[in-house]
Amino acid sequence: MGFNIVLGGFMSIKRVAESVDSGMWIPADRESVVTFCEAILRIFRDESERKNRQAARLMFLVEKYGVEEFKAAVIKEVESYGRGVKVQDQQPRETDVFERRELLGVHPQKQEGKVRVGVHVPAGRLSQTECRDLADLADKYSAGEIRMTVEQNLIFPNVDEGKVKEMLAEPVLGKGSRMSASPGFIEGNVVSCTGAQFCGLALIETKGNAEALSKKLEDLVTVDRPIRIHWTGCPNSCGQVQVADIGIMGGPARKEIDGKKMAVPGCKIFVGGRIGEDAHLAMEPIASGIPLDEEDLIPTLVDILKKEFGAVDKN
Ligand code: SF4
Structure with a gap:
């Protein structure tokens, strides 16, 4: 047993990238895994562009080296530790159908x-x-x-x-608690970044909205499988909207209030990200400038749930 290693996937304001095959495999024992990670971290620490926040990502270093050269550098680093850890060539990928385990x-x-x-x-x-x-x-x-x-x-x-x-x-x-071992398919699969309450970069409040809106959606529609809705307060995408079934990213919006177009908290919506063997990043939003108000966002999300995920009305 062991691991094929993929490297460099990341999300940020400037760029979102899928990880790339490193061409390496390591055995699934603690010494090998820790030594391998240590080698990559040492190279990243000493050679990456850590002063430039936008370029301080492993992917940029892998691209600077080239995948084969980076592989050679990692193997050399691992061998220099003298711990007997052997990095091998990548093994054939699993071909069996991958089914994600239910965690709740x-x-x-x-x-x-x-x-x-x-x-x-x-x-x-x-x-x-x-x-x-x-x-x-x-x-x-x-x-x-x-x-x-x-x-x-x-x-x-x-x-x-x-x-x-x-x-x-x-x-x-129990009933009076926020926590549950049997939440609905929508509310049980919400992920949210920190958002405006504690993050200075946020454009919107996320966690409170994520919890409240998922409950509303759960009351309105039925779905037959878990739907992963991710919230992120700004384009840094700590909430990883690009891998979500539905991703909600904070952004500007305008809305008519008392006859005037006013700036209000809003979002972009991403649809169709996937995780696992068949992973896919949804790079472009399908909608932008949607106000966060329930009266605007809920109908938009219900529509997406029905069209893309087979949701049906509860009543
Ligand atoms: S995505 Fe933006 S708002 Fe959310 S935690 Fe990251 S930096 Fe803060």
Whole structure:
């Protein structure tokens, strides 16, 4: 077992790039992985354009070297550490159909009698009290262990099968709580960057809007699979709108208010990003200048959900 290595994918204001095959493979053991990452980081630290924020990305360094030359430099660096780690040539890609594992909800583990419980954290934000309640939940059911997902949710591993019912009935996962182990296909798959509340670069508020609008959409339509809606407050795309089913990026908008065209918080909308074996970046927005108000944004999103994702009205 091991890993083919892809390098350099990134999102930024100036450029969005897919990662490229590095031509390298490493075994799946800790020493190999740590040594390999250390070698790349050392080269990046000492040779990249770190003073120019827009060019301080690994992709620019890979392009400056050329993929083959970069591969040679990484192998030389790894060998210089003298740890016996061997970087090999890239292995043939997996041809089996890749199906992404569902991370939310209750799922059996390989270990008999154990399950993992995925808990939805709306827009990836927790209050202090919620953090403490979830930590108590982990102490009680998963030996104090919590894992975080890239979708900003939580996994409680190694829960005893016989304790699941009791765990799901805890108030922190109940009706009055923001968290749940069985959210809807829309609200359960929202990702959001920090946004205007704490980020000085943001053009819009993201997390509050992301949570509120996903609930509204969940009330309005039914979908038959998870729909990944990502929010990002500015073109830096920390919320990675280009990989989302639907990506919402903060931007300017104008709206008629009391007979006058006024500047209001708005967004661009991206559709059709994919992750996994068949990954694809949605580079261009399908709509721009959409006001963030529910009366403007909700009908636009419902329309996209129906046309592109087969959503149907709930009532
Ligand atoms: S994408 Fe979000 S978190 Fe990133 S810089 Fe922009 S507003 Fe800030």
